[in-house]
Amino acid sequence: MSKLQGKVAVVTGGTTGIGFATAKRFVDEGATVFITGRRQKELDEAVEAIGGDVVGVRGDVSKLPDLDRLYETVKVRGKIDVLVANAGTGEFAPLASLTEEHFDKLFDLNVKGTLFTVQKALPLMNDGGSIILIGSVASVKGTASFGTYGATKAAVRSLVRTWTVELKDRRIRSNVLSPGPIRTPLVDLQQPEAIARIVATIPMGRIGEPDEVAKAAVFLASDDSSFVTGIELFVDGGRGQV
Numbered sequence: 001m002s003k004l005q006g007k008v009a010v011v012t013g014g015t016t017g018i019g020f021a022t023a024k025r026f027v028d029e030g031a032t033v034f035i036t037g038r039r040q041k042e043l044d045e046a047v048e049a050i051g052g053d054v055v056g057v058r059g060d061v062s063k064l065p066d067l068d069r070l071y072e073t074v075k076v077r078g079k080i081d082v083l084v085a086n087a088g089t090g091e092f093a094p095l096a097s098l099t100e101e102h103f104d105k106l107f108d109l110n111v112k113g114t115l116f117t118v119q120k121a122l123p124l125m126n127d128g129g130s131i132i133l134i135g136s137v138a139s140v141k142g143t144a145s146f147g148t149y150g151a152t153k154a155a156v157r158s159l160v161r162t163w164t165v166e167l168k169d170r171r172i173r174s175n176v177l178s179p180g181p182i183r184t185p186l187v188d189l190q191q192p193e194a195i196a197r198i199v200a201t202i203p204m205g206r207i208g209e210p211d212e213v214a215k216a217a218v219f220l221a222s223d224d225s226s227f228v229t230g231i232e233l234f235v236d237g238g239r240g241q242v
């Protein structure tokens with residue numbers, strides 16, 4: 001039995017990496033999935049590669065009018081059962097030399113974009129639905145140059161605590177799914193020495209694959225996690241746990 005049969009899901013930033021893998025898993029589990037991306041070409045390629053019941057909507061989730069347009073499109077196909085606020089950016093710089101521009105860029109997308117992605121979805125969400133925000137192990141593990149990024153993801157973790165309480169009467173569950181280092185365009189694999197340093201901090205001795213995060217997303221999206229809300233689920237090979 002498919003775990004998401006008949007469900008409608010939205011995955012922001014679904015053209016690459018974790019968002020792409022999650023959208024693919026959701027479609028394979030029977031869901032209708034809307035993905036977002038900023039560039040039409042990448043969006044079309046992702047829709048083609050995922051196949052099945054997937055719709056691409058172009059937009060930048062840090063811009064509120066784009067979010068309105070996204071949900072206008074989704075509305076035509078019905079209510080939302082699962083929302084994955086995945087779009088996020090990671091640029092890394094020591095706090096001591098951080099610029100205001102860098103700070104604003106990260107907070108605009110990772111915090112403001114994530115908050116309004118959820119807020120604007122609420123009128124369309126089915127009671128009993130599931131909200132998944134993508135966090136990061138960087139919020140609990142001090143790592144040089146990850147300060148601003150980690151702070152944005154700590155904010156995401158905090159937002160979920162509040163959504164969990166504010167949405168309880170509608171039985172909407174909200175959880176954070178926090179990956180450790182995963183093989184996606186966000187992680188620069190062209191720097192083998194940096195990767196080796198990261199891998200040395202991971203008990204499982206390797207970086208993760210996008211589909212390993214996607215499998216956990218299916219758990220949080222489906223009835224398998226019917227009594228799970230307000231948590232942070234780490235998919236990090238143990239990196240943040242030791």
Ligand SMILES: NC(=O)c1ccc[n+]([C@@H]2O[C@H](COP(=O)([O-])OP(=O)(O)OC[C@H]3O[C@@H](n4cnc5c(N)ncnc54)[C@H](O)[C@@H]3O)[C@@H](O)[C@H]2O)c1
Pocket residue numbers: 012013014015016017018019036037038059060061062086087088089090109134135136137178179180181182183184185186187
């Ligand atoms: N890869 C990792 O190691 C890792 C670890 C922890 C958390 N994460 C988080 O996972 C999520 C997905 O990242 P990923 O690793 O798959 O990298 P990625 O670069 O493949 O994915 C990021 C996605 O967000 C989209 N995006 C970026 N800015 C956007 C915007 N303004 N509007 C709409 N979409 C936008 C990108 O187009 C892309 O599809 C992010 O929130 C990231 O912070 C990644």
